[in-house]
Amino acid sequence: RNETIHAADGVAVLESRGSVAENFGIPLAVLLELTHRCPLQCPYCSNPVELERGGAELTTDEWKRVLGELAAIGVLQVHFSGGEPTARKDLVELVRHASDVGLYTNLITSAVLLTRERLAALADAGLCHVQISFQGYEPVVADRVAGFANGHAKKIEAARWTRELDLPLTVNAVMHRQNLHQLPDIIDMAVALDADRLEVANVQYYGWALKNRAALMPTLQQIDDCTAIVEAAQSRLKGQLAIDYVVPDYYALRPKTCMGGWGRQFFNISPSGKVLPCHAAETITGLAFDSVRGGASIAEIWRNSEALNRYRGTSWMQQPCASCAFKEIDFGGCRCQAFALAGDAAATDPACALSPLHKRIFKTAEAEAEAGGDKFVYRNFAGGTAEGRSTTSPR
Ligand code: SF4
Ligand code: FES
Numbered sequence: 001r002n003e004t005i006h007a008a009d010g011v012a013v014l015e016s017r018g019s020v021a022e023n024f025g026i027p028l029a030v031l032l033e034l035t036h037r038c039p040l041q042c043p044y045c046s047n048p049v050e051l052e053r054g055g056a057e058l059t060t061d062e063w064k065r066v067l068g069e070l071a072a073i074g075v076l077q078v079h080f081s082g083g084e085p086t087a088r089k090d091l092v093e094l095v096r097h098a099s100d101v102g103l104y105t106n107l108i109t110s111a112v113l114l115t116r117e118r119l120a121a122l123a124d125a126g127l128c129h130v131q132i133s134f135q136g137y138e139p140v141v142a143d144r145v146a147g148f149a150n151g152h153a154k155k156i157e158a159a160r161w162t163r164e165l166d167l168p169l170t171v172n173a174v175m176h177r178q179n180l181h182q183l184p185d186i187i188d189m190a191v192a193l194d195a196d197r198l199e200v201a202n203v204q205y206y207g208w209a210l211k212n213r214a215a216l217m218p219t220l221q222q223i224d225d226c227t228a229i230v231e232a233a234q235s236r237l238k239g240q241l242a243i244d245y246v247v248p249d250y251y252a253l254r255p256k257t258c259m260g261g262w263g264r265q266f267f268n269i270s271p272s273g274k275v276l277p278c279h280a281a282e283t284i285t286g287l288a289f290d291s292v293r294g295g296a297s298i299a300e301i302w303r304n305s306e307a308l309n310r311y312r313g314t315s316w317m318q319q320p321c322a323s324c325a326f327k328e329i330d331f332g333g334c335r336c337q338a339f340a341l342a343g344d345a346a347a348t349d350p351a352c353a354l355s356p357l358h359k360r361i362f363k364t365a366e367a368e369a370e371a372g373g374d375k376f377v378y379r380n381f382a383g384g385t386a387e388g389r390s391t392t393s394p395r
Contacts, residue, residue: 029077031268038084041147041378044209056272071101081108099126111158131170137185170197176216206280249351250365255333263308280336
């Protein structure tokens with residue numbers, strides 16, 4: 001089976017292509033947000049609250065040009081993402097083009113729009129890997145979280161087709177207070193679906209998730225239990241199912257090295273073509289991101305973008321980061337979280353215990369989890385107007 005390309009293999013492929021990627025540190029993998037359109041309404045969506053409309057999306061030819069350019073500068077792998085990438089009618093054509101120019105392709109999907117025929121066409125076009133998101137392990141919880149009736153059953157079906165077509169499968173499970181009790185069953189579900197990998201990803205609080213933080217924040221006890229369950233499963237399922245684990249950083253002492261550092265080893269391209277250092281970067285006001293429509297090449301944008309250069313490296317840091325021994329390790333945590341919680345993207349991420357705001361966010365997390373509010377503001381183009389369903393029936 002195909003596997004995600006790892007750095008060491010990547011260098012060999014780059015050398016065989018005569019790539020110049022290393023000259024300017026182009027990332028090996030790039031996330032392509034083909035569209036913000038999506039039939040699901042997950043209240044933790046990582047898309048910005050101000051979603052880009054379908055009319056602003058890059059055309060098929062523009063995406064093809066982007067794919068060709070990415071391959072030419074040494075990118076090895078693209079993740080087709082969204083929104084829901086299968087909402088694009090030209091997805092098969094884009095996957096075929098990516099494959100033709102030599103890119104490894106991963107589809108990150110909710111799967112509810114897939115048919116077996118379309119998935120087979122994608123496989124035929126050269127799709128290498130499928131990642132399907134799950135909102136729980138059974139419909140009562142999962143369909144309510146997604147705000148989409150009968151979605152869970154469709155996902156199970158699509159996961160089976162994926163394996164029947166001999167495509168490798170990752171199950172992505174975004175966890176929070178309202179579904180963490182289902183984690184053991186989700187792990188069993190991933191095994192039963194013959195997945196290669198399971199991502200147990202506790203919600204990170206930006207955009208829609210920040211709006212819904214009080215309804216999503218787990219208790220400290222839930223996180224302790226979750227960690228124990230994941231560790232036991234990792235050891236029990238070694239060699240059978242790889243399990244990645246993301247903890248919620250409000251309860252951490254040190255922040256995550258978000259995106260491996262701003263503008264260091266990752267970028268994504270938004271539906272309208274903006275080159276972003278992370279999915280949430282546009283929540284930071286005062287930054288202007290360059291677009292692939294602006295005339296500059298992607299390599300030029302990567303090197304010269306004022307917004308990407310703003311928080312690259314460590315010279316922009318304030319105290320306590322500026323004199324901290326970890327500054328080259330975590331790069332001060334997450335710029336988007338610093339902006340959201342401290343009002344300053346150059347501040348230390350409040351997830352860090354050395355931030356003056358750390359105690360406050362820890363207490364906020366505890367208090368919100370304890371209060372137990374369960375109403376969601378659903379993610380949609382109307383700005384979350386499907387607010388307030390707290391029953392178990394999906395829409
Ligand atoms: Fe990281 Fe800054 Fe905290 Fe040091 S002070 S651990 S560099 S976030
Ligand atoms: Fe933007 Fe962390 S999500 S830097």
